[in-house]
Amino acid sequence: MVNNQLKKVLDDKKLSFSDLKKLLETKEIKINNSQLSLYSRGKRNPKNKKMWIDIAEVLQVDLQEIITDINYYLSLMNEISENSTEKNGKTENEKTNDSLFQELLSLVDKNSPSELEKVYRYCSLVSNFENLSKAIDKAGVMILVSSGENEIKKPHPAIAEKVKVNAALIKLDEFFEEKRASKPKNSSEKDWSKFTK
Structure with a gap:
């Protein structure tokens, strides 16, 4: 599981998991608060790694502000570029x-x-x-x-x-x-x- 700064980014923006859920729904992404909580605590990773990019986009932050583990960040970028x-x-x-x-x-x-x-x-x-x-x-x-x-x-x-x-x-x-x-x-x-x- 990956360590990330999602909770910190949400706190800095004074947003809750519910707020993030609503923002993701504008991109037609269905997710629940408990999944977001598990992601933020590093207990679970999204099945589709592109989810991290979607989260960064709706929060209007660079992905590196959320994913601070350089090896995971690079593997994520590599996987996404391979898929594209x-x-x-x-x-x-x-x-x-x-x-x-x-x-x-x-x-x-x-x-x-x-x-x-x-x-x-x-x-x-x-x-x-x-x-x-x-x-x-x-x-x-x-x-x-x-x-x-x-x-x-x-x-x-x-x-x-x-x-x-x-x-x-x-x-x-x-x-x-x-x-x-x-x-x-x-x-x-x-x-x-x-x-x-």
Whole structure:
């Protein structure tokens, strides 16, 4: 279950769960007060994660004011963007990630579970890095965070996460650099080291 600031946002706006229920009904979303209470206490998550976006919209706040857990926020944004893209067509990032996966796969011993795991982990980290970048681009480097009655500007929490992901990519890239060095260079291959610099 996810920790969130829904109750605090409602309190700051002097709204009740009933008020929120009525606001959501204007978007033709049927929900009851007990469900909203369970969401706010982190006892239950909406089946459709888009509910969090609807709640933020009707409350006229940024989603990050309600969902403060960066990992959940990113997974939520990722799931929503996956659902909104057409299943047949791939985005440029998906095409790039497929190419990266194929390139890394060509470097490792496919019979070695540990080497295969490194490929999957590297691709997952690259995807996380891209999602963190999108979150920062969307909200800006500095975000407003409610603190009691005041709002203070803080660096976007995704920045610190991006630094951690980048460090993990650099460490993991050492393994792939050794593999690249022992393999004959093909001039048509892309250079993926940009993710680690």
